[in-house]
Amino acid sequence: MPMRPAPQPADPDKAATVPAHTALLGHDLRAAVSDVIGGLRLIDQNDLDTHTRLQLERVRAAGELLARLMEEALAAMLGEEDGNGALPGNLQLARFLYDVEMRWSARAQEKGLGFRLSRAPDVPQVIALDRIALERILSNILSNAVKYTDRGSVSLDVAMSPVGALTITVDDDGPGFSKEALARLFEFEGRPLGNAKPGLGLGMHITKDMTSRLGGRIAVENRPEGGARVRLELPAATWARGGTADAAVPLPDLSQLKVLVAEDNPTSQMIVGQMLTRMGAEHAIAEDGDEALHWLEREAFDLALIDIEMPRMSGIEVIRTLRTMTLANRKMPVIAVTAYVMRANRDAIYAAGADAILPKPLPAIEVFGKAISDALCRTGSLRGEQAPPPPPEMNRATFDRLIAIAGPEATNELLDRLDLDLRQARTGLMSGIEAQDRNAIRAQTHVLIALAGAVGAERLQSLAQALNEQAHLDQPFDHATGDEALPLLETLIDFVAAERAARRARP
Structure with a gap:
């Protein structure tokens, strides 16, 4: 079916409504993706067989990537591409590579291929770079490797070069690149005519663009033993920016705290409630802004998690109001939870009195716990982590x-x-x-x-x-x-x- 051109507004006033319409549509898209990812996280995997568990991990990894890509697309449509469309943060490489393996090992197995991922011991635990760009690079390289390999295997190796660059190498047992393909590899729709495999030739063009965005280098060659090799090289200056985050963040002990959760979505209420319960917190749920203020008038809380988009009274209005209430409420840490994470929205939320912002879809519990810990530490409510108790089956x-x-x-x-x-x-x-x-x-x-x-x-x-x-x-x-x-x-x-x-x- 031919694609229809996008309709053009007849007048400037109508054109001005396009960003607002996109923002509202984006809100609903984020809410739907949040429910999908949240629902996956609520599934108890303990009673599932290994195959089903791996497939759920594959869907979860792909769903979280979809959420990040959607965020970037909305930022582009709204004209807010400033590199901060998603909340900034270090990239935990082991967890990132686990998600890559869960997604692409399943794709390889569907074709009867082997898939191997290795990571050298001297590779850093945490790097600081644009996660979306790296995900898009690996998705396109691995997609090509799996598509063109009909038998054998695909491998992904992460290592450090002698000069301290982070290198990611993808090898496959496919036919390799033809001379025609190599000549036009990075061009837009540069795929040679007569190729039997489906596709338009956009993947390597995107890969080159994203590599430039990261400040790295991409090299492509045919292996002497057969097959293709694509190598991404990222100099240390592109990712080693003094980040101090560890590869895994312990969950804070919130057993002495009482938390108010203002959230109108039932799924989000359940997800936040379960994560707080796991960290030991007592919590109360307010289904809209008015109810949140009633809770704050009736009882004292140590922390408030406020959804920005709520009926009857918005989260920003709630935060502004609670900051004018009792001394305890004026000092209480407040974390805003919102699907709007563009620059202007963040500025308005912080101006209202929030201490931190968490995006929707909600992050993993480790990120959620660290955001709470950081907000509490800034007000002196949390004095650092204690050593964790061992598992009951451990000596x-x-x-x-x-x-x-x-x-x-x-x-x-x-x-x-x-x-x-x-x-x-x-x-x-x-x-x-x-x-x-x-x-x-x-x-x-x-x-x-x-x-x-x-x-x-x-x-x-x-x-x-x-x-x-x-x-x-x-x-x-x-x-x-x-x-x-x-x-x-x-x-x-x-x-x-x-x-x-x-x-x-x-x-």
């Missing part, structure tokens, strides 16, 4: 002995290495179980047996041993053992990450 004495052996000078390095190894074991084990790859399961459980034993995770060690034994047998694989082991591994990863952050926060 804390064994873990403490390991820390004592490392000594004060090497403890941080030990925990960094342990965190990385556990995350790699999780990714490899999940992929191995999904693909029924017994060699991968044997390799990852071999590592996991040693790690779990070293830290005192006795039940996880036992399950890893059982998985390893199953992988050596020529008989159907028992998913129940993997379904029990993976949540315990996830819990151990959370514990180690929180322990790392707590130790770094100590004076």
Whole structure:
């Protein structure tokens, strides 16, 4: 079906209404995407089989990327492309690569291809760059690699170059690039005629554009052994900007706090309520601005989370009003939650008296918890993190002995290495179980047996041993053992990450 040209407004007054219409449409789009992502996060994955869990992770990763791309598109339509359409923040590379793997390993498996992702030990935990640009680069490179490879595998390797640049290399076992393709590779619709695969030739053009946006370099070549190689190189100056965020942020202890949540959307109420409950907070829900003020008149709260778009009274009006009430309300930390994250909207929200802004769709609980922690620390309500309690199935004495052996000078390095190894074991084990790859399961459980034993995770060690034994047998694989082991591994990863952050926060 041919595309119709966009209708042109007949007069300037009508043209002026286009941004307002787009902003309102954007609000509804964000609300719908927020419900989709929020609904995925509410699914209890403990009772799901590994295949279903991996597919949910794939959908979640793609959904969050869709939300970010939608935000950038709306910023462009509203003329607010200033590089800050999304709230700024460091990029936790391990989590980012996990999402990349969840999305593209599933795409590769649909074609019967292998997919491997590796990350060198010296790659930084956190980088500071434009996440959207990096996601678009990798999406287009990996899409081409999977599309043109009919048998074999696709790999993505992240490493550091000898001169300190971050390098991301994608190799595939496809036919490689023809001379005609290489000559026009980065041109707009530069795809040569006669190509049997679908597409317009926009992917590498976008890749080149996004690479320039990041200040990096892109190189393409055919491998001597066959297949194609695309290499992205990002000099340290483009991503090493003095960020101090850790790879995983512990959840703050809010067990002594009472939080007011002003939010009219039932799904968002449930998501925020569950996250606050997990952090130990008592909370009350106000379904609109008037009810929020009634709550503030009746009871004292330590923190307020205020949705900006509410019926009867907007969030901005609520914040302005509470700042004129009692002394406690004037000093109480306030975090605005809004689908409007453009520059002008942020300025108005801060001018009303908000201490921080969280975007919709709501971020992951780690980001949510850090925003709360930062707001509380600015007012002296939170005095830093305590060391996390160990998981109930873990022998804390064994873990403490390991820390004592490392000594004060090497403890941080030990925990960094342990965190990385556990995350790699999780990714490899999940992929191995999904693909029924017994060699991968044997390799990852071999590592996991040693790690779990070293830290005192006795039940996880036992399950890893059982998985390893199953992988050596020529008989159907028992998913129940993997379904029990993976949540315990996830819990151990959370514990180690929180322990790392707590130790770094100590004076």
